């Protein structure tokens with residue numbers, strides 16, 4: 001079967017002007033904003049050995065990767081679905097000797113094996129920060145603040161942070177709400193799907209009230225505190241209050257204690273980021289553990305921003321100042337204009353039409369004339 005001209009595989013797309021430029025502008029702005037907090041940039045490759053992509057973070061899974069056999073090394077390589085794992089690899093190998101906490105920033109495309117209903121794209125632009133060496137409260141607050149600041153720099157307003165407790169079930173199952181080890185995964189999935197019937201069928205209805213506790217932060221905390229077994233979560237809830245106080249009114253905070261979707265490796269705390277008028281999640285992060293080659297574990301916290309919804313919403317676009325240089329215009333005048341921030345469009349033949357070429361101005365040899 002022949003492929004129609006211009007057709008791309010499902011989940012892939014071209015960015016055209018002016019969005020392609022807006023996308024690179026936003027990526028740059030966000031990484032600069034992150035870098036101002038001391039996060040130094042690293043650029044891992046787009047693909048690497050499959051086993052190193054899955055080996056560094058707990059619970060990253062090979063079947064979620066877009067894989068291929070490399071004819072050169074004869075090994076299975078995979079495209080990165082997420083840059084965090086690669087940064088973890090760098091942090092415990094080539095930068096393993098660096099002082100902790102180690103602050104690293106990154107940005108670039110990632111490829112997902114499968115699209116989701118919410119995100120039909122399989123290629124996404126991710127930009128983020130990882131703080132390696134601590135997953136304590138101060139580190140979490142720093143990461144959240146940097147994420148919010150980076151989003152603000154990109155023009156996002158009305159930011160919402162949805163906090164979650166990714167290891168809630170493990171914590172409760174090991175304490176006041178005992179569950180046999182082989183049921184933990186099933187209960188987690190049912191909670192994630194907010195499937196009350198399924199939980200009851202598994203004899204785990206005691207977990208049900210945790211679903212209902214989700215909501216605006218104050219209400220959610222109040223509801224959680226009213227649940228008896230939640231005493232096992234006391235220190236977590238106190239930590240969440242400290243985070244809320246630190247973020248203040250820079251973002252709206254909500255808490256969904258049982259939400260796990262997309263938090264494959266995060267440990268005690270996770271968060272999703274949303275922005276007014278933007279579709280779906282625009283970022284995600286939390287605490288996690290990196291495995292060293294010698295089996296040692298190291299705590300970390302970080303976040304990744306997903307910039308495509310921002311570009312789709314028109315952020316990062318700048319008004320064009322394009323000036324037409326008629327045939328015979330002085331080359332030096334063009335250089336001066338570009339130095340002043342103009343985009344110049346030089347005529348190639350007599351009769352080139354400035355308006356059709358998207359010009360807003362024309363150079364008459366001495367000054368700029370608005371079209």
Ligand SMILES: N[C@@H](Cc1c[nH]c[nH+]1)C(=O)O
Pocket residue numbers: 082083084128129130262266284285286287288301302303304
């Ligand atoms: N990379 C994760 C978010 C994250 C960064 N650091 C820790 N968690 C994601 O995109 O879901």
